[in-house]
Amino acid sequence: MLPDSIGEEEEQERQEISIRQMDIDDVAAVYHLGEHLFTSEELPILYRTWDAYEVADYFTSDPDYCLVAEIGGRVVGFILATTFEKEGTAWKKYGYVSWIGVDEAFQGSNLARRLYARLEDKLEDHGVRMIIADTEGDNEKAIGFFKKMGFSARSQHVWLAKTLQRPGRPAPPKRGARGRLAARLKKAGSKGDAD
Numbered sequence: 657m658l659p660d661s662i663g664e665e666e667e668q669e670r671q672e673i674s675i676r677q678m679d680i681d682d683v684a685a686v687y688h689l690g691e692h693l694f695t696s697e698e699l700p701i702l703y704r705t706w707d708a709y710e711v712a713d714y715f716t717s718d719p720d721y722c723l724v725a726e727i728g729g730r731v732v733g734f735i736l737a738t739t740f741e742k743e744g745t746a747w748k749k750y751g752y753v754s755w756i757g758v759d760e761a762f763q764g765s766n767l768a769r770r771l772y773a774r775l776e777d778k779l780e781d782h783g784v785r786m787i788i789a790d791t792e793g794d795n796e797k798a799i800g801f802f803k804k805m806g807f808s809a810r811s812q813h814v815w816l817a818k819t820l821q822r823p824g825r826p827a828p829p830k831r832g833a834r835g836r837l838a839a840r841l842k843k844a845g846s847k848g849d850a851d
């Protein structure tokens with residue numbers, strides 16, 4: 657019986673979940689977890705905007721609103737948020753949920769709900785009257801999740817993207833009729849020179 661009870665105890669300890677404020681040692685783990693979740697195929701905009709500086713910036717400017725879910729010493733979920741104030745608006749102080757993610761192996765076990773609930777309590781304590789979140793229009797998981805948390809879609813938000821020419825590789829100039837004529841004349845002239 658003893659080995660069994662030790663096994664059970666270990667299993668329980670392994671599964672013990674803590675929702676806590678992020679600390680400096682979690683920055684790398686949060687970043688890497690996000691890298692797995694925000695993939696270029698499924699969530700291209702989130703993938704492109706997610707980087708280590710993003711995590712570090714939220715952590716240094718709003719540590720109160722950066723939380724992680726930890727199981728057996730491993731970070732398996734996070735939420736990063738901030739607040740802003742806007743004078744002259746009905747709600748004045750707003751919360752903004754910028755990033756939330758849960759390791760796929762632990763999705764569907766209420767971790768995101770717990771992370772969000774803890775954040776919402778903090779925001780409410782700090783005078784926030786409205787919380788805003790956004791995500792890609794086809795991110796059904798996130799939209800389903802936020803709706804369950806009581807959010808409603810307020811407006812359509814469209815991401816636009818433009819690919820710019822690589823620096824150092826200017827596009828070849830387009831030649832109009834005059835340009836082509838000038839080039840031919842130049843070529844003819846240089847042939848004449850060589851003859």
Ligand SMILES: CC(C)(COP(=O)(O)OP(=O)(O)OC[C@H]1O[C@@H](n2cnc3c(N)ncnc32)[C@H](O)[C@@H]1OP(=O)(O)O)[C@@H](O)C(=O)NCCC(=O)NCCS
Binds near residue numbers: 694759764790800802
């Ligand atoms: C969105 C995400 C954080 C949800 O995490 P999760 O831990 O699986 O969510 P929870 O288990 O806490 O679910 C809480 C509620 O949201 C709902 N929900 C979660 N995933 C859902 C989905 N795919 N579709 C519909 N509803 C969903 C659940 O039904 C649950 O409500 P219920 O308890 O009444 O059933 C997770 O899917 C994720 O990490 N996605 C990838 C990263 C991402 O897209 N983040 C958002 C943009 S920053």
